[in-house]
Amino acid sequence: MKAVGRLVFALLALGLTAVIVSGAAVAAPIVTHQDTASTKAFIASAERYDVLEAKRIPAINARQAAYVAQVSSGCPDALAGAPTLGSSAQRVGLLEFRTEAGAALEIDALQPVRAVTDRIAELQERLRFSDPAVQFEVGFYASATPAYLALRPPDLCADARALAASGFERLTPAGNAFWHDVSTLLLPASAPSTTLLAQMRAYAPAAVAAALKRLPVLQRRFDKPLALSAHLEALLRSVFGKSVGQSATARRRGAL
Amino acid sequence: MRRLLVGGVLALAVLSLGATAADASTPASAQIKQDRASTKAFIALQERADVNIARSAPAITAREKAYVTQAQSDCPDALTGIPKKAKAMQARAVGLFVIESSAALELDALAPVSALTGRIAAQTQRLRFSDPALQWQVQVNASAEAAYLKLRPPDLCADARALAARHFTDVTPAGARFAEDAVTVIERASVPASQLVRLMRQYAPGPVAVALKRLPELDRTVGRKLALGSHYRALLRALGASRLDPTASARPGLAS
Numbered sequence: 001m002k003a004v005g006r007l008v009f010a011l012l013a014l015g016l017t018a019v020i021v022s023g024a025a026v027a028a029p030i031v032t033h034q035d036t037a038s039t040k041a042f043i044a045s046a047e048r049y050d051v052l053e054a055k056r057i058p059a060i061n062a063r064q065a066a067y068v069a070q071v072s073s074g075c076p077d078a079l080a081g082a083p084t085l086g087s088s089a090q091r092v093g094l095l096e097f098r099t100e101a102g103a104a105l106e107i108d109a110l111q112p113v114r115a116v117t118d119r120i121a122e123l124q125e126r127l128r129f130s131d132p133a134v135q136f137e138v139g140f141y142a143s144a145t146p147a148y149l150a151l152r153p154p155d156l157c158a159d160a161r162a163l164a165a166s167g168f169e170r171l172t173p174a175g176n177a178f179w180h181d182v183s184t185l186l187l188p189a190s191a192p193s194t195t196l197l198a199q200m201r202a203y204a205p206a207a208v209a210a211a212l213k214r215l216p217v218l219q220r221r222f223d224k225p226l227a228l229s230a231h232l233e234a235l236l237r238s239v240f241g242k243s244v245g246q247s248a249t250a251r252r253r254g255a256l
Numbered sequence: 257m258r259r260l261l262v263g264g265v266l267a268l269a270v271l272s273l274g275a276t277a278a279d280a281s282t283p284a285s286a287q288i289k290q291d292r293a294s295t296k297a298f299i300a301l302q303e304r305a306d307v308n309i310a311r312s313a314p315a316i317t318a319r320e321k322a323y324v325t326q327a328q329s330d331c332p333d334a335l336t337g338i339p340k341k342a343k344a345m346q347a348r349a350v351g352l353f354v355i356e357s358s359a360a361l362e363l364d365a366l367a368p369v370s371a372l373t374g375r376i377a378a379q380t381q382r383l384r385f386s387d388p389a390l391q392w393q394v395q396v397n398a399s400a401e402a403a404y405l406k407l408r409p410p411d412l413c414a415d416a417r418a419l420a421a422r423h424f425t426d427v428t429p430a431g432a433r434f435a436e437d438a439v440t441v442i443e444r445a446s447v448p449a450s451q452l453v454r455l456m457r458q459y460a461p462g463p464v465a466v467a468l469k470r471l472p473e474l475d476r477t478v479g480r481k482l483a484l485g486s487h488y489r490a491l492l493r494a495l496g497a498s499r500l501d502p503t504a505s506a507r508p509g510l511a512s
Contacts, residue, residue: 131437132402132403132404132406132407132437132441133403133407133436133437133438133440133441135403136399136400136402136403136440136441136444137440139395139399140396140399140400140444143392143395143396144392146388147388147389147391147392148388150388151388151389180389181387181388181389181390182389184389184392184393185388185389185392
């Protein structure tokens with residue numbers, strides 16, 4: 001445990017965090033001009049990112065298709081015969097592989113927007129807020145996406161073969177390291193800008209209210225054309241062969 | 257910055273696997289001089305921070321006592337009458353007050369070391385690692401610590417009186433905001449230094465092995481010298497709220 005914050009952390013460990021998720025009335029912070037300016041700059045940067053990414057959708061999709069084609073020809077059916085349920089070690093191994101495949105596909109596909117992501121993250125990290133917690137959160141989320149996109153995915157086919165050779169229980173050390181890094185960065189990197197905007201509401205109420213409506217609309221506008229989920233499905237189908245379909249059927253049966 | 261599509265799909269799966277994550281090992285090619293130097297510097301900074309706090313323990317303890325004495329004279333028994341069986345709203349309000357009061361006591365007590373601790377956090381943030389996930393974790397931890405030290409606690413006595421006046425159903429908005437901020441940054445900073453050091457093992461195996469023995473020892477020394485827990489109990493007693501002590505075996509105030 002860190003020396004600083006140990007008392008509060010010890011209390012939180014006793015389960016007090018739950019009280020925070022409560023909707024208790026929270027004081028409006030003291031608003032400075034800098035807070036208002038930073039909030040508006042944050043909104044503008046988030047929108048700029050969305051617009052710039054939308055422009056690169058064809059390039060992103062082309063990379064996804066190329067990645068899927070490369071894996072499909074590199075190791076078709078490498079994981080054919082993977083158990084639908086299997087032991088707990090196999091379930092962990094297979095889930096780690098799916099995570100690795102999804103992250104590897106996404107990181108490769110989003111390289112055309114990496115420079116934009118880095119620039120916008122730098123800009124957001126330079127914004128200044130009077131509330132230390134808001135300031136921290138802005139840096140926390142802004143730095144996560146560039147870190148995620150900077151990860152170097154290992155050879156997916158080598159991992160598929162290693163997983164099959166280990167009875168579907170283990171990835172390669174490189175795959176395991178990548179999985180560990182992804183699990184560290186995925187949640188903060190996946191958080192939408194609106195997560196933070198809610199905390200900035202007091203700084204620029206009208207601008208935040210408008211952004212909270214506009215940003216999700218912008219996001220939805222390119223969620224569909226990006227089709228990352230469809231490409232991931234195609235990638236997994238090529239590596240797992242029929243077993244992806246079998247497990248989907250089993251899941252449906254379980255759900256019913 | 258944006259909701260990563262695969263990230264969103266996989267986030268839950270990764271979370272469910274978090275506990276079973278195996279230790280990561282970065283490929284040997286990624287080991288560079290900078291990683292080794294940063295690892296050694298990180299260890300040195302963590303040790304310096306702990307030693308600094310241990311040395312300042314008498315000053316910290318004196319401030320804790322003074323804080324409790326002040327509360328005792330300004331608002332003795334302000335929280336007398338906390339219901340034995342709290343309703344949901346009361347449990348939430350009281351929980352927020354526990355977080356607020358513990359963070360307020362701790363932040364006041366740490367004033368003698370906050371300048372140096374802040375400088376160490378700033379130096380830690382400047383360290384560079386080739387693994388983007390490790391780099392991000394190191395920075396997040398350091399910046400969370402710095403943000404925590406910058407939080408300004410509200411008037412605890414005023415908040416205790418307000419809580420009692422509202423029949424323990426609500427804390428003041430300022431108190432709620434402070435508690436929320438404290439939880440936000442403390443949770444992000446909760447990765448122990450030794451856990452981060454373990455992730456650096458491949459960069460400098462010898463120093464890391466030594467640090468993994470020394471850091472927990474230093475941590476225990478700091479824990480013994482600080483006695484924050486007993487001063488916090490004294491603070492709750494002064495406010496007439498001993499039953500709020502979440503570390504006591506019986507927790508009637510928070511039981512429901």
